[in-house]
Amino acid sequence: MDHFAANRRSFLAGLGISAAGLAFGGALLPRRGFAAEGGKPEVTSLEIISVRDPQHSAQLALAKELGYFSDEGLDVTLNYTVNGPDLPSLAASGKVQVLSSALEQVAALREKGLDFKWVMKLSDISNTQGVVIGNNSGIEKPADFAGKRIGMYKGAAVELAILNMTKAYGIDFGSLQFINMEPPEQALALMRGDIDVMACWEPYVSNAAKMGGRPYFTGSRSYVDGADDPKAVNWLNLATGLTTTGDFIKSSPNTLAALMRAVLKANDLLATDVNAAVDPIARNLGIPKDGLADILSKNEYDTVIDARLMDGYPVYQDWAISRGYLTTGAPMSELLDLSLLRQVKPDAVKI
Numbered sequence: 001m002d003h004f005a006a007n008r009r010s011f012l013a014g015l016g017i018s019a020a021g022l023a024f025g026g027a028l029l030p031r032r033g034f035a036a037e038g039g040k041p042e043v044t045s046l047e048i049i050s051v052r053d054p055q056h057s058a059q060l061a062l063a064k065e066l067g068y069f070s071d072e073g074l075d076v077t078l079n080y081t082v083n084g085p086d087l088p089s090l091a092a093s094g095k096v097q098v099l100s101s102a103l104e105q106v107a108a109l110r111e112k113g114l115d116f117k118w119v120m121k122l123s124d125i126s127n128t129q130g131v132v133i134g135n136n137s138g139i140e141k142p143a144d145f146a147g148k149r150i151g152m153y154k155g156a157a158v159e160l161a162i163l164n165m166t167k168a169y170g171i172d173f174g175s176l177q178f179i180n181m182e183p184p185e186q187a188l189a190l191m192r193g194d195i196d197v198m199a200c201w202e203p204y205v206s207n208a209a210k211m212g213g214r215p216y217f218t219g220s221r222s223y224v225d226g227a228d229d230p231k232a233v234n235w236l237n238l239a240t241g242l243t244t245t246g247d248f249i250k251s252s253p254n255t256l257a258a259l260m261r262a263v264l265k266a267n268d269l270l271a272t273d274v275n276a277a278v279d280p281i282a283r284n285l286g287i288p289k290d291g292l293a294d295i296l297s298k299n300e301y302d303t304v305i306d307a308r309l310m311d312g313y314p315v316y317q318d319w320a321i322s323r324g325y326l327t328t329g330a331p332m333s334e335l336l337d338l339s340l341l342r343q344v345k346p347d348a349v350k351i
Contacts, residue, residue, distance in 0.1 A: 065280035126219035237312030
């Protein structure tokens with residue numbers, strides 16, 4: 001059974017005239033004077049929800065711990081969940097102003113009739129979505145992957161990496177047995193032999209490796225043919241970003257601009273001195289410092305919106321629709337509003 005059958009009709013309908021440079025309309029065009037440079041925040045106290053991992057939350061954790069939000073006149077409360085797929089239901093409560101999410105989660109919110117927009121990219125997290133095999137899994141060669149029991153939180157993006165890996169090696173994806181499992185449970189289940197494979201994100205992937213599991217592949221790196229011969233792959237293209245409502249963009253542009261400036265300062269630290277970021281991130285997220293620098297180095301922390309994102313997300317969305325995680329999805333013109341990013345950091349928008 002081909003689980004990758006793509007339903008592109010609704011997506012292409014919304015993107016059809018993009019080649020003419022008009023499909024994105026005002027959402028991606030700069031709005032002169034929309035937010036005053038350094039203007040006083042309209043709202044100074046706000047809550048941000050994110051995932052308790054360095055993929056979604058590294059810059060947020062740094063900005064909170066190092067006082068970057070306070071420097072911008074903001075009192076930010078960070079509330080974390082364990083699972084990224086839970087973000088849309090939390091945001092749909094109507095009480096959330098800002099969250100850190102992947103683009104498909106914005107699409108899920110828009111399918112519910114909620115006007116959420118991605119306003120700033122935070123990171124490419126493809127390399128921290130990974131698969132670990134157990135020592136007693138019986139997987140010695142790629143063909144042995146067929147029929148295995150895989151512990152994975154339902155709806156996790158890493159499933160697409162698994163699908164593309166099976167396509168690359170001619171393995172029947174339909175033979176795999178997926179077991180819905182919370183991330184903290186997966187490594188223990190793998191060590192006990194209750195599952196053969198775990199599919200998750202950092203830091204759970206690294207924790208499983210420390211406990212004796214063998215990293216097999218990520219969205220962008222493969223160790224399938226040997227740990228000593230890693231290969232670059234394009235099995236998953238996944239990014240996180242700041243998300244908010246259309247109403248909040250209109251009512252509080254100075255607040256969002258201040259938030260972006262704080263995040264950009266944190267991003268600069270990650271880009272120049274990863275080791276200096278370890279302690280504050282670990283402290284804020286409540287995760288171990290050991291191995292965190294390596295995890296941070298696997299992510300690509302940058303705010304650039306370019307062709308990789310614009311070309312890669314539609315592929316992901318087609319897959320999500322085919323699997324029933326999304327119903328219709330949404331064109332990029334509905335998902336993005338880069339008006340503030342164009343003002344705060346113009347060179348980050350390269351589309």
